[in-house]
Structure formats: C-alpha cells, structure tokens
Amino acid sequence: MKYRLGLLLLCFTISGLTLGGCAALKKGRTVEEPPEARLEKILLERALEYERKNQPHKALQSYEAALAVLVANKKRLEDSLRTNAEKHYRRGLELQDQGKYGKARHEFLTALRLWPDFPEVVELLKPLQPKPHTAYVVHRVEEGEFLTAIAQKYYNDQSKFGIIARFNDLEDATKLYAGMKLKIPEIEGVSFSPAARVQTAISTSDNKEDSAITREQEMDYDQAAIYQEQGVSLLEEGQYLAALHEFQKVLNTDPSRKQVREYMAWAHYRQGEVLFNHAEYLGARTQFQKALSFDEDWTACKEYVQRSEDAYKEVHYLKGIQHFEEEKLREAIEEWQVVNDMDPNYKQVQNYLLRAQKLLEKVQELKEVP
Secondary structure, three states: OHHHHHHHHHHHHHHHHHHHHHHHHOOOOOOOOOHHHHHHHHHHHHHHHHHHOOOHHHHHHHHHHHHHHHHHHHHHHHHHHHHHHHHHHHHHHHHHHOOOHHHHHHHHHHHHHHOOOOHHHHHHOOOOOOOOOOEEEEEEOOOOOOHHHHHHHHHOOHHHHHHHHHHOOOOOOOOOOOOOEEEEEOEOOEOOOHHHHHHOOOEEOOOHHHHHHOHHHHOOOOHHHHHHHHHHHHHHHOOHHHHHHHHHHHHHHOOOOHHHHHHHHHHHHHHHHHHHHOOOHHHHHHHHHHHHHHOOOOHHHHHHHHHHHHHHHHHHHHHHHHHHHOOOHHHHHHHHHHHHHHOOOOOOHHHHHHHHHHHHHHHHHHHHOO
16 A cells, blocks of 8 residues: 555656646647557556455556656656747747847747756846946937947947847847937946947946836846746736746745836736636636735726626625525525625625525425424
8 A cells, every 4th residue: 555655646746747737738629638648547547456456566566557657758748848948949049140139038938938947048048238337328320220230339249239139128129210329338348449439428327217217128137037027928928827926936036126016916907807807706806906915006906806896796696586586595595695795785685685594494494394
C-alpha cells in the first residue's frame, strides 16, 4: 500500500501537469485522446485489478509502467512548448531587425510564457538601458531621416538605433516623421560624437516633469519589468486573470509601482465585466470590489457593484416565485432566503418568504394527521 500511495500521488501530479497543460492549450476544442493517455489508463486499471487479486508485485510493476508513460508524456509536452517558444523567439528577432519593437516584444513575451526559463529571451528583455536621470539630447527628426542615421550621428554606430527606440518607447522604429522630437540618451562607456556635442546642448532628466514622462523608458529591465510587460500583453489579449497573476508578481517585488496598480484595477474591472455578461453576478461583484480597492473613486465600478447585487437578487427572487408557483415550497424558500440574507428590504421578499414558510408548516401538519 505504501508503494501504491506514493506512485498514485506522483502519477496524478504529473498527469495534472500534462493533461492540464494540454487542456489549457486546446481549450474549447474537441481533442481525441492520444494513444499514450489510453495506455496510462490501461496500466492503471491493470494495477488496480492486480491489487484486488492480492498480487502486489504485479500491481507495483503496472504502477511503475504507468508512471514511466506519464513522465514521457510530460517530457513530450515540455518539448512541444519549447519548440513553439523558439518559433515566437525567431519571429521576434525578425521583427526587431525590422525596427518593429512593439510587435517583437509581443513575440518575446509569448515565448517567455511558453518557456519561462528561455535564457535568450530573458536576457533579450533585459537590454542595456540608460539609468534614471541620465543625460540626453533632444533631436528633432528631419524629413527623410532614419533612426540608423541618427544613431550614427550621436554614437558613431548605426547599430545602436535600438537603444534610441527603446528609450523613446517607439513601437515601430521605421515610422518617424519630420519635426518629431527624440531623446538621445548617453550610454555608459559610449560618448556622444564630437559633432553631436557641438550641435546640441546636453540636458538631464533631473526635473520632475521629464522624470514622469520617461519613467517607463528609463526603468531597469529587471525580472519585475518582464512580469509587468507580460501582464500588459495578457491584458491586451483579454486574458485578465493571467494578467493579474503577472502584475501581482511585480507588486510582490515593489508594491509602490503606481502604474502596475492601475493595470490591476483595470484587469479586475474587465474580468468583472466578463463575469457580469455571463450572469455570474457574485463573482463579478467581487472583481469590481477588488478594482475599487485600487481606485475607490471609480464611479463606473461602484455602479457595477450595485448592478451585480441587484441582478443577483433579482435572479433568485424570480426563481423563488417560479418554484412557489410550481408548489416547490422548499426550493422557493431557499431562493428567497438568499435574497433576504443579502437585502431584507428587497421588493416583497420578506412577505413571500414568511408566506412560504407558513404554508410549508401547514403542509407538514397535514401530512402528520392520520
């Protein structure tokens, strides 16, 4: 029995990882059970049968065989996830070479979700960044000017155009326009070219206004920043619960990040809308209340809390009436009790509840009469 318990626990743990992962990837699709899964079931059923026949050695062999299949399945799933992650990584590199940093970052973050320990992606999302309050120059883009030419002008190295793009949070480095202002940061170990120093006065972002404008661009790309970008990407995709999970990782590291708290409020709000539209009113109310915990003055959120409660009460109130008309007194009482517990003054719920309870008592008395 000791072997059986240990093996079963391990089997179910690995099974949860493999089958659960597949379900998440193919949610909403009908998937034919793979041969490996059928083999697992056969081996486990055989092991149980051997146990019933009091043949522990054969049962143990079957459990071990099932475990080997489960381990192989887990390895197969991990290899599949890594293969998909590498596809997104390569696509991200292509987009990055084209200067399309927003789309490239989305591909890198997708790769990282599939393979959280993808070393190349982790390092790529932690590029050399200018430190806060670094020195920079403001460059006004001229007609027909490219970012590579600007990098050549200031750094004597056109390959450093990516640093300028990231510092200015450019989604697409190819989309510049005449008159556009760019901040060109100084980089540790790389001096501005003499020509650039002569032409342009160097400023610093020490004042509060500049600091606020460039806070995200100047943010160190540490692990928390990666979590934040993953959260934003998930939020844009409508995966609100997954986004909340990533944002919470950031706040666990640094609770003072105001923007992340704003993202969390918005994610709770949008998840509340999803639940409300699916008539899951209590769950929706919980999400809206959590959003209010980040922004207590959010009027639309307060209204949604009230709407969720009213809708929840109305559903159970009407169910009670339906049960009562069908002479299902116990069910009617249960529904009205739910409403009464939340709001005793809701419509006629107290009167209806009292009438149903008295009627049920009379019915019980009549049943007891010989």
